[in-house]
Amino acid sequence: MEEKKRAPRNRTITLSEEDKAQLSSRLMHAEGVSDSDENTFINRTINADLLAALPKLPDAFADLIIIDPPYNLTRNFNGLHFNARSEEAYDEYLASWFPQVCKKLKPTGSLYICGDWKCTSALQRAVQKELTILNRITWQREKGRGAKSNWKNGMEDIWFAVKNPDDYYFDLEAVKIRRRVIAPYKQGGAPKDWEETESGNFRDTCPSNFWDDISVPFWSMPENTDHPTQKPEKLYAKLILASSRPGDIVFDPFLGSGTASVVAKKLGRRWCGVELNEEYAMLAEKRLAMADSDTSIQGYSDGVFWERNTNNLIKAANAKNRP
Structure with a gap:
């Protein structure tokens, strides 16, 4: 990541060269994962392309899956570019990995997938082919610039789905x-x-399915990183507490800077995350190490x-x- 000049009170988590040297050795890679030995992927960050990692992971291992995929927007993820595409092409993109991810969910498991107004219909189509949708959460995302000739985009969706609507866990x-x-x-x-x-x-x-109590990470918050689409820890804490028990496994196939794994650790769950970008994967490991002394x-x-x-x-x- 490019070095930025930061204000003295800026608490953004960054990687020093010393961090990189230490944290890179903690990362798993797809070739090191064994579907017969959970020690190779539980409580680990897998630095790999998702399509390479998924075949290595056993089916039905995750109690809860949280997905924050690239939205149908042009984004630069630390040098890895995702380009906006037609609705049909985005449907095809989802179809290339989402059914395989669903195979990793236990029969009694739950899944949440995040999106914005532009891609939420595509997410709904993808999810309802594989699972039973129970609800759509909308949360107020108070961050970003206003629009001159449109309404400011201040909301995002999270689709909540399960494999078996008659047998799933939910702790109100x-x-x-x-x-x-x-x-x-x-x-x-x-x-x-x-x-x-x-x-x-x-x-x-x-709680209802409209959440207006979430603060998006910013420079003065100790959870903040330079990841452009980082999700708040409080947001994921709600999902994890509602839909998993202590000791359950939380899987995030697009881990980013590690929010799902970090919150799972803080709340006494096990975790597994896949992240393609090495620096983001190392940020996840740094945050996991920080959670040893700070579970807030x-x-x-x-x-x-x-x-x-x-x-x-x-x-x-x-x-x-x-x-």
Whole structure:
């Protein structure tokens, strides 16, 4: 990656030459993966072309698959270019790998695939050929420039699908959102469906399929990297907590800078990721090493997801009330 001049408070994770020398040896390559020995791919970053890696991985090994593929946009991924194409050509691109990825999912497994407004219909077509779609999550992506002659693109989709709609795991309690109660209602003088505390009034609410509490990584956040389409840790934490148990295997075939693997590790899951670009794969390994000493996830603490900016207010109130 090109060296950038950064502000003193910039916390973006980068690779030094020393990092590269140490981290490159941790990467797996397709020829080293054995479908009969999970030690060769579990809790590992596979630096390889996806189509070369998939045949090496056993079928039905993953409890949860999270996919953030190249959208149908022209992008430069650290020198690897993906070019926008016709809708038909993008359908063909998805067909070249998505069915093979689905074979890696356990019969009781779940799959999430990310996209924007332009490619979401193609993703839906690809997914419904292989799996049963249960929902489409839309999350507010507050980043990027405005448009002069169009609406600013501030949303992305995540399709949620399973192999067996009668037998899959979903933990609603793990992904409830703690919100401030603005107009508290009492019954018999006691709070009804909310909790009264010294630092405020709160209610744990069921999540919907519209998420407006996600912060996209930027330069002052400790999870940020130079990857152009990095997904937030909080976003993936919701998917992993809802659709996997501790110890389950999370697979990401387009790992990028490692968010899926890092969040899986922080939440006590096992992981496997495939990434073509060596520097991104090394960034994933650096973030995994950092997770040994820091398991925090922005916006998630005390076992709940907090409404945007709420947790910081509570911390400030608690600090003020300390003797």
